[in-house]
Amino acid sequence: MSSPPPPPPSKPKRRRLLSLPAVYPCEDIAPAPLLASLLSLAADVASRRAADVDAFPVLRCGVRKAVRLAGILLAFLEEVQDAAAAAALPSSAVLGLTELHVAMQKLRFLLADCARRGARLWVLVNAGMVASELRLVLGSVAAAMDALPRSVAEASVEAGELARVVSEQAWRAAVRPDGADERAARSVRSILDQFKDGVAPDADDVRRVLRRVRVGSWSDCSEEIAFLESEICARLDAGDENSNDVLVMNSLMTFLVYCRVVLFDHIDASKSQPAAAAAPAPARCPEWIRPEALQCPITLDLMTDPVTVSTGQTYDRASITRWMKAGCRTCPVTGERLSTADLVPNTVLRGIIERMLLINGVTLPELSAAGGGGHRHGAVANTAVPFGPAAAGAARLAVAHIVAQLSRGSTEERRKATSEARKLSKHSVFYRACLVDANAVPWLLCLLSSTDAAVQDNAVASLLNLSKHPAGRTAIVEVGGVGLVVDVINVGAKAEAQHNAAAVLFYLSSNSPDSAEEIGRIPEAIPTLVQLIRDGAYRGRKNAMVSLYGLLQSAANHGRAIAAGAVSALAALLLSADRDDLAGDSVALLARIAEQPSGAAAVLSQPGLVARLAEALAASSASSSRSARDHSVSLLASLCRHGGAKVVAVLGRMPGLMASLYSLVADGGSPQTSKKARALLNEIHRHYEVAPPPPASSASSDAGGDRVVRVL
Structure with missing residues (x-):
């Protein structure tokens, strides 16, 4: 019997600030390599000379003492090393050198945290605790010096004097927060x-x-x-x-x-700090990286935890995990079956995303300790209640200032205010609620007509985030903002603004069929989405199709979509799409439209479309894409129901279709898909039981060939 496979390697966790995870050297280490490592540690700490102490805004006196002491310790260790060149260090020195090594590790961690950009306010609030930790570390240095054998502590006259200075100063160091x-x-x-x-x-x-x-x-x-x-x-x-x-x-x-x-x-x-204390500028996203490469192909959101599957495609961990849990075992982009469920972290791409976001003052959350999943903002993003009254009060005051700038600020002030509104509405549900309560929605809608492209872009993105909140959707509709959003889809200054505006319509239509019908009554709404499906870029098409799908939950919008040319646009996309997800979305929309007789007639009027649908069903059956199977079968069933015997006869002659349907009934489909496939098979059976198929010479051109399929 073969042994079980080893567990996957655990991902290293980022060290929590002000934690000091020092590692003890192994027990049987020789004194010489231990001394060499200790010299390196002391040199690293002592290298923070007086000129560098300005990088420590908090505990300046304590840091200065620690750095000075590390310099004296380094001089002592160098004297010991010189003396050890003539005579080997005794094994009894290992205990004292080990304690020194651990203490210097902790000191290096502590100083790195005190100097860390971004952590300064947190260090200030915890200055008392940091000072206490620094005192403990210096006390450990003093105790370790006292534990060194006399032969080491007094290896030379200079070494003996330096050892006494280190011990005395470490014991006497009174480290406390500055006034x-x-x-x-x-x-x-x-x-x-x-x-x-x-x-x-x-x-x-x-x-x-x-x-x-x-x-x-x-x-x-x-x-x-x-x-x-x-x-x-x-x-x-x-x-x-x-x-x-x-x-x-x-x-x-x-x-x-x-x-x-x-x-x-x-x-x-850029950072507004003195050049002497400036940190290296973060690297920008390489020019050869396309923005779409940083988006998850499933959600089209920026990836926070990019992982690569066995086909070589990269997705956000949370998205591809949900895809797999739904029973799909194929790559969403290529349609290939995944040979393994392993997800390999794409650390290179994550680093590029982090560097790009760092420029804008944003960071990616750390990976979850359990399961390795991304914890995108965790409860910070998903709760409508802040963690305390102070945070709530500060948030409301900040939002009130933003709304004031939106309403009466200059162009530059509005540019900054819309940028802040975009960031905060993206951050958490609580900020969305604050912005809606502060009446930000009407002012953001007013700014959709701004001639400043940045203001318009930020306003649309803010409204998209607010439309995810029920009160935000209500506010947009109540003030008559739907028409303004539709206008942006048509004449937005940036493609991103057009794409985001299309997504807003999806959230607005998700309230209820009544909301979808009300949006559909706007003359330009559905034609604008159809035009974006026909001519837009990838993301624009995706958003437009999702929004149109939401509008079609109202039966009244089916006729409007057909009149706007939605069927021909979707058929053209399905016949020419080079991406499986766009083809799948087209089938889903056509299935929704074909639920009505007029929609089925419009689908059947498109040349070659029925044959392409049969091919899509065979492809989706092979790739085990559950949603593609379901929509394809639903569409064909609707065409049979509304198209009558002629359509049933055409489907019965489609090469490979019957085999695909039988496969779905047997073991390849979900209960819902299997039920629809069985109904479709029964319909074809009943048709040929009543009237046998015509000779091959009279076969419809839609059959894709002269082969006649008899269903027994």
Whole structure:
């Protein structure tokens, strides 16, 4: 019997900020390599010289002491190394060197966290805890120095003096938050208390806090927000959603959103910090990467956790996982059967996406610890209630400022306000509710006619996000915004604005058949979607087809769609589509249209379409695409029902169709698909039992050949 396959390798977790996962060297390590590794560690910490200490806005005095002590320790270790060149280090030195090694690992982690851009406000709020950890680390250094054998500590006269200095300074180091740190932290707590009461804090107080943590621009705020969001997601994935840290982080994140919205009047493209302290600029997305390559082919959303399947195609993990759980074992793009269900993380593409988003102050959430699934914003995105009253108050104040800028701001102010509305409405359900409650929808609709392409694009994207909220959909319809959205599909300044406007109609039509019928009454609505299906780019066609499908839930819209040429546009797309998903969407729409007799007649009037539908059913049966099978069978069944004996006869002569239907009945379809396939087979059987098929010479040209299929 073969042994079971090894479990898949676990993905490395990102280290949580202010955690110090030091690793002890192995017990049987020799003193010489341990000393060499310790020298490297000490050199790394000591390299943060006085000029670099400006990168530490918080605990400056404590950091300065730690860096100075690391420099003295490095000098001591170099003396020991020089002495050890003449005589081997004793094995008794391993204990002290090991403790030093662990302490220096922790010190390096701690200093890296204190210097980390984006984490400065969080470090400020936790300055007391950081100072305590720093004292413990320095105490460990002192204890390790005392544990070194005399032969090592006094390997030379210089070594002995340096050892005493390290030990004494480490024991005496009084590390505590600076006075300015404590005042800034108290100001943060006071500002959060004001947010709880719905009171806007004094702008000068807020700026003093930001100056302390060196946050001086819109992009700096975005960087801090992105860090806090990633930390919240990490804690949610670990099951710590009820911890106090999550509450505080969410409050701080919303505080920074308020600062970004209210205090900074323009969106800067680069960090506004001194050149000496500037971090390397993030790499931009390579020019050879097409924007579509960063979107999941299933959802058309930006991938947050890209994974590659066995066919070489890349999808977002959550999307392809849902696809597989639905029973589909094929690649959605190529239609090939997946040889394995393994999902390989596409780390290169994820890195490109992260670098691209970093430019805009956005970060991707970490992978879920359980199952490796992406936790896109976790509960941050999916809950309508914030984690605390301070966060709620700050969010409402920020949204009120955005709406004020939308209503009476200058062009530049409106450009920034629509950008902020787009970001916040994308972020969470709670922000969507705040924007709707603050009456943002009418002003965003007004800006759809803006001559500024950026303003129009951001306004449409904001409305798309708000249309996902029930109150947002109601607000758009009540103020008569549907016609304005339709106009953008026709004359939007950017293709992205047109595509997003088409998607808005889908969400608006999803309320009820009455909503779909009301949208259909707008003369330009359905013709505009049909035109986008006919002439649009890939994403535009996808959004237009989804929106038209939603409108067709109202029977009154079937005639409008047929009159607008929807059948001919879908038939042309089905006959020429080079992507399986577009062909599948076309079949789904045709199946919905053919539910009515007039729709079935329009489908049957398209030359070669019935033969193509039979081919599509055979292809979908082979590729095990459940939705494609279901829609194909539904469409053929509707054509038979409304087209009569002539259509049934044509289908009976289709090469391969009967075999595909039998396969679906036997073992290839879902219960619903199998039931429809069985009904279609019975209809064909009944037809040929009453009237045998005509001679091959009289076979319809739609049969695709002269072969006659008799059903026994």
